[in-house]
Amino acid sequence: MARILPKFLYFCVIVFTFLSALMIIDSLRECSEEELTATRELLSKYTDQLQYVKNENKMLLKKQKSHNPDGLVKSNGWVPYLPIIYIITPTNIRAEQKADLTRMSHTLKLVNNIHWIVVEDSENKSSMVSRLLERSGLNYTHLNVLTPPQFKMASKDPNWLKPRGVLQRNAGLDWLRNQKRFLAEQGVLYFADDDNTYSLDIFQEMRYTQKVSVWPVGLVGYLRYERPVVKNRKVVGWFTAWKPDRPFAMDMAGFAVNVQLVHKYPEAKFSNEVQRGYQESTFLTGLKLTLDDLEPRANMCTEVLVWHTRTEKSSMKNEDKLMKKYGKATNPKIEV
Ligand SMILES: *[C@@H]1O[C@H](CO)[C@@H](O)[C@H](O)[C@H]1NC(C)=O
Numbered sequence: 001m002a003r004i005l006p007k008f009l010y011f012c013v014i015v016f017t018f019l020s021a022l023m024i025i026d027s028l029r030e031c032s033e034e035e036l037t038a039t040r041e042l043l044s045k046y047t048d049q050l051q052y053v054k055n056e057n058k059m060l061l062k063k064q065k066s067h068n069p070d071g072l073v074k075s076n077g078w079v080p081y082l083p084i085i086y087i088i089t090p091t092n093i094r095a096e097q098k099a100d101l102t103r104m105s106h107t108l109k110l111v112n113n114i115h116w117i118v119v120e121d122s123e124n125k126s127s128m129v130s131r132l133l134e135r136s137g138l139n140y141t142h143l144n145v146l147t148p149p150q151f152k153m154a155s156k157d158p159n160w161l162k163p164r165g166v167l168q169r170n171a172g173l174d175w176l177r178n179q180k181r182f183l184a185e186q187g188v189l190y191f192a193d194d195d196n197t198y199s200l201d202i203f204q205e206m207r208y209t210q211k212v213s214v215w216p217v218g219l220v221g222y223l224r225y226e227r228p229v230v231k232n233r234k235v236v237g238w239f240t241a242w243k244p245d246r247p248f249a250m251d252m253a254g255f256a257v258n259v260q261l262v263h264k265y266p267e268a269k270f271s272n273e274v275q276r277g278y279q280e281s282t283f284l285t286g287l288k289l290t291l292d293d294l295e296p297r298a299n300m301c302t303e304v305l306v307w308h309t310r311t312e313k314s315s316m317k318n319e320d321k322l323m324k325k326y327g328k329a330t331n332p333k334i335e336v
């Protein structure tokens with residue numbers, strides 16, 4: 001393209017000059033029949049060449065577009081020898097799902113060496129999520145597993161009543177453990193919900209995790225933040241209002257694990273059977289960890305770099321109103 005455009009302009013100038021010259025000559029004297037024919041031939045030759053350059057230009061533009069259909073910059077963000085961050089994100093069908101996943105994918109696009117494992121709570125993979133992942137340009141794995149009805153939350157249930165994303169996180173873990181080729185690679189695993197808010201700094205904090213790195217989480221546990229208590233550069237306990245006596249009293253967003261450790265203890269996983277609030281502890285206990293193994297990050301756990309935000313449930317009550325009044329509401333074919 002950059003090479004073709006000057007060429008194109010060059011030809012335009014030549015043709016223009018040529019035509020001007022012709023007009024001047026023409027106005028000065030009468031042409032003979034032969035001269036006129038020769039000129040016509042020359043003119044048609046230049047027209048052909050101009051057409052050729054134009055076509056070439058068009059083809060190049062097309063080629064460029066097919067590589068990058070939306071005209072956005074697509075860096076694959078892959079740097080050799082940089083530890084890979086595997087991110088397991090459970091996601092469930094809801095009106096706000098695409099909005100949340102879009103925002104999260106844009107955060108991840110700003111981070112190098114991310115592999116995003118998105119696990120849908122559904123019987124089949126949805127085409128919406130498939131397309132979103134494909135278009136994201138990220139390295140990803142798309143999985144799905146349906147939560148059986150007895151573990152499913154009713155929409156009126158308070159959100160802590162039943163554990164969420166258990167089977168989906170386990171499916172992500174299974175996938176990771178089956179990737180034997182990654183055994184040799186440096187990597188870290190992070191469980192990241194699709195509606196949280198992530199500072200880019202948190203990914204730098206976790207990338208070089210030896211065993212398990214930990215940090216504060218904002219807007220969680222009915223507090224401004226929860227955090228590990230650090231003394232002499234070691235985690236000695238938990239600053240939370242609710243059950244600080246749990247073995248690892250932190251939110252899912254508050255830790256990352258070295259992938260080698262995940263391979264070493266294949267039994268460590270989440271469970272639908274454990275007491276409320278004990279998912280994190282169940283998994284981390286399965287990795288045979290003690291407080292002493294934890295690596296406090298985010299300036300010795302004094303900075304909040306991730307927030308447990310929640311997307312408000314959108315009301316659709318005017319859909320019914322429109323339906324009653326006009327017999328139709330919004331077009332279901334338009335994806336939201
Ligand atoms: C999932 O896919 C199967 C096979 O294509 C189909 O029979 C089934 O109805 C689908 N389920 C849902 C909930 O869409």
Ligand SMILES: *[C@@H]1O[C@H](CO)[C@@H](O)[C@H](O)[C@H]1NC(C)=O
Pocket residue numbers: 076078084115139
């Ligand atoms: C991610 O993408 C890059 C670039 O396309 C590739 O080199 C790398 O192997 C991929 N990594 C994984 C884990 O899929």
